[in-house]
Amino acid sequence: MPLASNRCLTALAVLLPWIGSCSVDTFQNQTASRGGEQAGSSGTIWVAFINNTPYRAIFTYGTYNNTSQLAQPTAAQFVSLPGSESLEGDVVANTRTLPCNRVFSVGDAELLRLIDENLDDTTLAPEALEEGIKFSSAPIDDVDANAATEGFAPPVRALLGVDFPCGAIIIIRFEIADVGDAPFRADFEIIPPAGDDRGI
Numbered sequence: 001m002p003l004a005s006n007r008c009l010t011a012l013a014v015l016l017p018w019i020g021s022c023s024v025d026t027f028q029n030q031t032a033s034r035g036g037e038q039a040g041s042s043g044t045i046w047v048a049f050i051n052n053t054p055y056r057a058i059f060t061y062g063t064y065n066n067t068s069q070l071a072q073p074t075a076a077q078f079v080s081l082p083g084s085e086s087l088e089g090d091v092v093a094n095t096r097t098l099p100c101n102r103v104f105s106v107g108d109a110e111l112l113r114l115i116d117e118n119l120d121d122t123t124l125a126p127e128a129l130e131e132g133i134k135f136s137s138a139p140i141d142d143v144d145a146n147a148a149t150e151g152f153a154p155p156v157r158a159l160l161g162v163d164f165p166c167g168a169i170i171i172i173r174f175e176i177a178d179v180g181d182a183p184f185r186a187d188f189e190i191i192p193p194a195g196d197d198r199g200i
Contacts, residue, residue: 025162029102030067032161043100043166049078050173053184054089055135055150056080057174060128063101064114073114074099079128080136080145088140100166106156106186107132131155133174135184153177153184167193 051057062075076096078087087093098104105111109131115124127146128134132155134148153174158164169191177185 025159028161029159030161032102033166045098045100045104045164045166046169047096047098047104048169048171049087049093049096050171051087051089051091051093052173052175053135055137056089056140056145057087057133057135058128058146058148059107059133060112060115060124061104061106062111062115063098063104064111066102066110070118071114072118073105073111074101075111075115075119075124077124077128079125080140081125081127084125086140095169100160102160104156104158104160104164104170106172108155108157110157132182133184133186135174151183153186154182156186156188158188163188164190165192 045063047061049057058077058079060075060077062073064073065071078085078093080086085093103110107130112129112131115122115129125146133153134146135150135152136145136147137149138144138147156172158170160166164170171189171191173187173189175185175187177183
């Protein structure tokens, strides 16, 4: 058997137990390129938020590395506080740029944990550091402007290599869903980068 074939078989024998111990999604997520031009660097993603509800949306979003308990996420917020930007009802926010990392999140528990444990001197407002997306009908200068007066939408958690590639535009649309514990939803859509044919 040729030497190259022996090397391939050896590599496969090493990888198979690891692949078998995790899901295909995990394998794709952990091996997907972060898009940087140098080792260890990352590319970017663009995020557009569209609030199709009549209520203000309050939440924290960002990207993070899900392989390290010490990872420092890149995070930002929409919140009703002086000097901060709010996302009112029936508004399309300006597109944001984020570093491409293993996970893109809107209010998921792991993003909030990494912020709490690993970001020092954070300027992020505690009013928006809650899991999910809050919706408020209170006036912007009211004491309840950051309260979930109308309810929540579940968080969004998307994986690099599974749900989106680096260089993609991610579109998050907030919609009215139904009555109940989560009367709102956050719809996830991507526009892949030009020439991307991976079908993610």
